[in-house]
Amino acid sequence: MDTPGNLFVVAAPSGAGKSSLVKALLELDSHLAVSVSHTTRPPRGQEQHGREYWFVSPDEFAGMVARGEFFEWAEVHGNRYGTSRVGIEARLMAGEDVVLEIDWQGALQIKQLFAHAVLVFILPPSWEELEQRLRRRGEDGVDVIATRLANARNEVAQARHFDYVIINGLFETALFDLKTVVHSQRLKYAAQRRAKSTVFSALHLD
Secondary structure, eight states: OOOOOOOOOEOTTTEEEEEHHHHHHHHHHHHHHOOOOOSSSSSOOOOOOOTBEEEEHHHHHHHHTOOOOOOOEEEETTEEEEESSHHHHHHTTTOOOOEOOOHHHHHHHHHHHHHTTTEEEEESSOHHHHHHHHHHHOSSHHHHHHHHHHHHHHHHGGGGGGGGGOOOOSSHHHHHHHHHHHHHEEEESSHHHHTTHHHHHTTTTO
């Protein structure tokens, strides 16, 4: 699907800082909209329905899958996550830039649907730092943290399939890198041609 809007897909192992980086990016870039995913997991901390995620029951999620309402969905850490079709296509066709926070499986599925989607993987600076971050969050028990760390080994190995890799050691540096990726994508020839089609037509550029 070729659209005037750009689609950015950000993935990372749990604890790498993906959500914090995307939230900070959205505060800096008024031309970027976030797509809220659906999940069967319960809310954590101060998370709100419709803000961080649309929290739905396993039965509701299964119904959405059966009706073909997701661009992609996957099971992660025993819970299901999915990206709804509603709104995303309309935003992209209207020329808006959209960012998705999803797991690596969903990111690769999205790339098959949107060839011009930009995949960004966030890496932790070390395994030790990732474990410390998961413990500092104080949201998960010892067993859950161990599972997340074990899954992270496989998740990190998928970074080679992404267009860009950002190491989130220092938050400010990682945020600058993420902003740079977004800005650079907007200036690519193909992206400019999609977004500024009238200018390109006037200049007889194909």
